[in-house]
Amino acid sequence: MKRRDFGKLGMLAGVGSITGVSTVHAGKDSRGFSEDGKFYQEPTNKLPVREFDVVVAGGGTAGVCAAIAAARTGAKTALIETKGYTGGTITEGGTAIHSFYNLWKAFPEVEKRQVVKGIPLELIDRMIEIGGCTGHAEMERGYDYDSVCTALDTELYKLISMRMLAEAGVFMALNTMAVGTVMDGKAIKGVIVESKSGREVFLGKSFVDSTAYGDLSAHAGAEFVVPNDYACCNSIGLGNVDMDQYHAFLKQHDAVGQLARGLRSGQGNQLVRLSGRNVNLPKEYLTEAQAIGMSGTLTTVHNNYIMFVKFNYKVPGSVLNRDDMSKAELEVRERQFRGIELFRKFLPGCSEAFIARTSPTLNIRRGRLISCDYDITHEDVIEARHFWDEVFVYGFHDSAPRLQIKDGGTYGIPYRALCVKGVENLYVSGMMLTSDHRAHMSTRNTVSSMAQGQATGTAAALCAKSDVGSRGLKYHVLREQLERDGVYFEY
Ligand SMILES: Cc1cc2nc3c(=O)[nH]c(=O)nc-3n(C[C@H](O)[C@H](O)[C@H](O)COP(=O)(O)OP(=O)(O)OC[C@H]3O[C@@H](n4cnc5c(N)ncnc54)[C@H](O)[C@@H]3O)c2cc1C
Structure with missing residues (x-):
């Protein structure tokens, strides 16, 4: 027996139920190993199935808001999070969360405006109530970068976000990873998840990818780029x-x-x-x-x-x-x-x-960037452009004072920018959208990611309710629901 074959035998012995050695040498191995021993074909498994209306993958900055919004809009909602807590990069990466306000302090003629409200603000109000936030502290120096500092106690944010998810009735699958999709043509039917309980399928009608890495979109066959241009x-x-x-x-x-x-x-x-x-x-x-x-x-x-x-x-x-x-x-x-x-x-x-x-792991700022129906540009951001289908407005740029939004104003995030190209019922929210590096320096920030979460969760729930894909949802229906839920649209 050659040394290589012996190695293979050892490997197989670890797999269990070995009844003989003859098939190891006989071309394609009936127990699933390729001829060269470098691949193993998993046997087909029967996976338990759970049914939901909306499935959100990733319980971080955006995913928390997406799941709360979906559940509050009446959808039976599951949230899949690979760690044992929710909150993601809010609790692991950032100095302060940017920003609920426009950059009024840098522009003497411009008035102070709170431009993001809704679920993101509710989370912060709950944090203030329990002593886990600085409040929206006005910058006394360095205000040409941001006008306020809203900093959070990372551990309390984990608790508050989980409390609010539970209150909304979200099924929280923590310590659970989204590892695949079940597809029906260009629509997702379910997410394959893996945890200590084994592998399962979470069926749904509408899906949100908030994994920061774009795992769900990639599993669904969406186009993406990985720029690797950031520390x-x-x-x-x-x-x-x-x-x-x-x-x-x-x-x-x-x-x-x-x-x-x-x-x-x-x-x-x-x-x-x-x-x-x-x-x-x-x-x-x-x-x-x-x-x-x-x-x-x-x-x-x-x-x-x-x-x-x-x-x-x-x-x-x-x-x-x-x-x-x-x-x-x-x-x-x-x-x-x-x-x-x-x-x-x-x-x-x-x-x-x-x-x-x-932080339990390294944090990324740009992993996979998922191709959506619209790609927000640098000019959209700094020229303060607004769109007929916008789902919230935002007024912070991470490169300020070098790059700022015109006149301390806001720009709009269009609905199309959240719809994953080529997949019928999938949204992204968080750091996965916007391929332009300079535009991304704005769109990826915490408060923007949270607001994207609310928009995608609400849209996913409305799609599930009326049994349509993301492109079948009427904008006015979404807009009315977002306004009812406290989303602010003033320029
Ligand atoms: C180091 C660093 C510093 C930053 N500083 C600031 C700052 O000071 N202010 C600011 O406003 N913004 C800051 N940002 C930007 C901002 O924090 C992020 O862009 C934003 O929080 C991203 O939100 P997200 O929801 O896309 O990702 P995350 O909040 O990271 O959420 C993704 C979640 O998905 C989970 N997940 C991943 N893969 C899977 C899977 N396959 N299955 C299940 N779950 C999965 C993760 O565990 C995580 O909880 C910073 C970012 C970084 C990385």
Whole structure:
């Protein structure tokens, strides 16, 4: 027996119910292995089936709002989330959530307007009620980037989002991954899911992909691109730090960049956002911080804690490749370790800092971008364009002040931009839409993703109710429902 054949036998023995060895050598193996042993054909399984009206894949920023909206609109709704909690990148990536407001502070003639409301705002109001949010703290410095800082307690957001899903009657399938689709021509019939309970099929009439990676769309055969043009990140929370002391140091050097005061540990008018500019720190600090991709705008909701210190790393290879990402996970944890040393050594108020929280996995900013019926352009965003079929309006750009929405105004997100091209009953919401990098610097932000979620969940429920695909839904029906549910359409 050749060494290779022996290896194969060992592999088969692990599979179980081996009754003999002869078939191992006999061309295509009847137990499913290819001739060269490099592939295994899974046997056909009988999967248990559950029936829903709407199935949302991904319980993160957008998916939470999508599932709540669908259930409230009367659809029997399932939410599939691979982690043991909901909230996604809101709880893992961002410094503060951008933005419920227009950029009024940068434009003296422009009035302050809250441009996003609806379910996203309800979630934040619930967070404020339990002391898990800074409130919408107005920026005192650095307001040409954003006019407000709305920062959240990451752990409480997990609780509040799950509570609101439960209250809406959503069936939450946590620790469950969407791994495939059952297709009927160009329509999805069901999502194949996998969890500790095994594999199942969640049947539905209408579907929302909020997986950030576009997993469901890819399984359904949608077109996509993977630009790989952005760093991944694992952001951490630091304990045992004194932001006020750091602020005093920055002030002393006339080096305060961004600053906002809001609710902190239940007390108003406290420092909740801070960054330095042209800080006179030693070269050793600056060189090392750059080498480990550490970025330094600090926010907090609690005394002695700062959230979301980011470690960015441009993954060599692909964010969709497990092995590339496994190496990257280690690399970024090494960077965090080096980063905490920098804090301890150089930043006033941080000499005994420790890592109090990390994200469970690396976060992506752009994974798969799914082709939809309309692709929002850079000009749409900065020219503040509005559309006949818009589902909400938005007024923040991550590249401000370099790129801003005209006159501190808003642009519209058209319904077409959420309908997955070539699939009859599938929407996307969150970071998967908009292929233009500069436009994406606006559309992907948290509050926009949440509002996209409400729009797609509502649309999915209305489609399921009247048994039509996404292109059969009448815009006025959707618009009226969104307005009833508090979505704001004022420019
Ligand atoms: C590091 C970082 C920092 C950022 N900073 C800010 C900021 O300061 N302010 C701001 O406004 N925006 C910020 N953003 C942008 C914004 O946070 C994201 O674009 C937005 O939250 C994306 O929402 P989403 O719903 O698309 O994805 P997510 O919130 O990531 O949700 C996706 C969910 O799908 C789940 N999932 C994935 N695959 C599957 C599957 N196959 N089956 C089941 N579940 C699955 C995931 O576990 C996750 O919960 C940041 C983004 C990153 C990555």
